[in-house]
Amino acid sequence: MSRGGERTVLAGAGLVGSLLALFLARRGRAVEVFERRPDLRREQISAGRSINLAISVRGLHALAQVGLEQDALAHAIPMPGRMIHARDGGLTFQTYGKDDSQCIHSISRGLLNRMLLDAAERTGRVRLSFRRRVLALDPERRELTVEVDGAHTERVEGAVVYGTDGAGSAVRRAVVEARGGVSHEALLAHGYKELTLPAPPEGGWRLERNALHIWPRGDFMLIALPNEDGSFTCTLFLAFEGSPSFATLEAPGAVRAFFREHFADVEPMLPDLEAQFAGNPTGSMVTVKCSAWHAGDTALLLGDAAHAIVPFFGQGMNCGFEDCVVLDGLEAEAAPRGEVFARFEALRKPNADAIADMAVENFVEMRASTADPRFLLEKAIEKRLLAELPGEFVSRYALVTFSRAPYRVAYDAGRIASGIVSELAEGVRSAAEVDLGRARALVAERLTPFLRERL
Numbered sequence: 001m002s003r004g005g006e007r008t009v010l011a012g013a014g015l016v017g018s019l020l021a022l023f024l025a026r027r028g029r030a031v032e033v034f035e036r037r038p039d040l041r042r043e044q045i046s047a048g049r050s051i052n053l054a055i056s057v058r059g060l061h062a063l064a065q066v067g068l069e070q071d072a073l074a075h076a077i078p079m080p081g082r083m084i085h086a087r088d089g090g091l092t093f094q095t096y097g098k099d100d101s102q103c104i105h106s107i108s109r110g111l112l113n114r115m116l117l118d119a120a121e122r123t124g125r126v127r128l129s130f131r132r133r134v135l136a137l138d139p140e141r142r143e144l145t146v147e148v149d150g151a152h153t154e155r156v157e158g159a160v161v162y163g164t165d166g167a168g169s170a171v172r173r174a175v176v177e178a179r180g181g182v183s184h185e186a187l188l189a190h191g192y193k194e195l196t197l198p199a200p201p202e203g204g205w206r207l208e209r210n211a212l213h214i215w216p217r218g219d220f221m222l223i224a225l226p227n228e229d230g231s232f233t234c235t236l237f238l239a240f241e242g243s244p245s246f247a248t249l250e251a252p253g254a255v256r257a258f259f260r261e262h263f264a265d266v267e268p269m270l271p272d273l274e275a276q277f278a279g280n281p282t283g284s285m286v287t288v289k290c291s292a293w294h295a296g297d298t299a300l301l302l303g304d305a306a307h308a309i310v311p312f313f314g315q316g317m318n319c320g321f322e323d324c325v326v327l328d329g330l331e332a333e334a335a336p337r338g339e340v341f342a343r344f345e346a347l348r349k350p351n352a353d354a355i356a357d358m359a360v361e362n363f364v365e366m367r368a369s370t371a372d373p374r375f376l377l378e379k380a381i382e383k384r385l386l387a388e389l390p391g392e393f394v395s396r397y398a399l400v401t402f403s404r405a406p407y408r409v410a411y412d413a414g415r416i417a418s419g420i421v422s423e424l425a426e427g428v429r430s431a432a433e434v435d436l437g438r439a440r441a442l443v444a445e446r447l448t449p450f451l452r453e454r455l
């Protein structure tokens, strides 16, 4: 308890909730966390929305603030680029950054969540309560209703509530209602299905270990991220309806035939494809843009509860982790809490909206453009400019993934950068043909002043 019997309560102990609990505890707060699910450290349950995920600079920076970056990296697999699998089986590796030193990392969601929960508990200030589902919040009365073990409900009074309860947040409903705001929840017409590509019995890896694999097929795609044990987690992104779609794959034999036709190199590596396909859930993806992130000084939303985004920039968790860093910085200034919450919303919302839009745009890039020759030429030019004009040219991907520049700045700078690349790509057949003098002049004229003003 703190501030005259006030209780600090978190709804949701997923990735963002468990990290936030740690940050708050480090500021001396006693924190109570209510998590709907059982304790994933003690029971065999799925870790949640994806088996593994890509962590990059923003997420790693947040972990560094709480002393966990190296522990996490010890279990992560560096992915300096993406491996594109063409229909004919041809492979093309595209580096993400200027060279192999810039990479994203594949990490197990369950492992990271367990690590954060353990670290939060070790502070001695965090009490974790599982099978506790937050049903409702009355911000005015500071009263929370919690369902215990799916059986009875309890009232929690005098609570300051941090809503880290994910995309379907119950806290968001209360916050939006209290402020008379709106929450736009745009469901993607595509769903996703995860499949495990097992490690070979003799050890090693069936695909290149240090890469994010993509099979771009126009309206749908398969991706695969490596796991520590030699397996890969594949994710099929496909429309729910239409042809092909999850609906058309319900017929007997349809899944195997679909994989044979579109992902011929990986199909033989999935002997239990049908069983996995039938047994694993089909997930949906949503973009949440919500006009109110806090209710006075009583409740605040962070992570997916405030801004769920589609996963195609690999930034949902990274963005949620960055939320925790930003809030921690504001809390350090010891301003009244209502002011901290309002400043957090004002600072983060434009950036969350920007990464939400970039994530949707990146879906098209991943599933369709990565196989397009013009796109490949522009990527090659971008790579050359990154290497030859260091400190001058930056790309959107690099700003989002390898820097902590505000997402809004990354969005706008990315537009300028891709405009320059597109101009330079006119009339050339390869990146080597690009006139570097002209490139430097365009960057100096358009990109440098923009970035100088904002960073």
Ligand SMILES: Cc1cc2nc3c(=O)[nH]c(=O)nc-3n(C[C@H](O)[C@H](O)[C@H](O)COP(=O)(O)OP(=O)(O)OC[C@H]3O[C@@H](n4cnc5c(N)ncnc54)[C@H](O)[C@@H]3O)c2cc1C
Binding pocket: 011, 012, 013, 014, 015, 016, 017, 034, 035, 036, 037, 048, 049, 050, 052, 053, 054, 055, 132, 133, 134, 135, 164, 165, 166, 167, 168, 169, 170, 192, 235, 283, 285, 302, 303, 304, 305, 309, 311, 313, 314, 315, 316, 317, 318, 319, 320
């Ligand atoms: C397929 C897929 C791939 C992804 N890949 C990446 C990636 O590569 N990189 C990346 O950065 N992000 C990725 N993301 C996004 C990332 O998963 C989310 O942004 C991240 O999980 C958000 O964390 P969170 O803690 O805010 O929400 P969640 O992870 O959803 O956690 C919310 C927690 O709250 C609990 N909860 C829910 N309701 C209640 C309630 N009423 N009461 C109490 N507890 C409740 C839930 O059980 C859960 O534990 C991916 C998402 C998907 C779907």
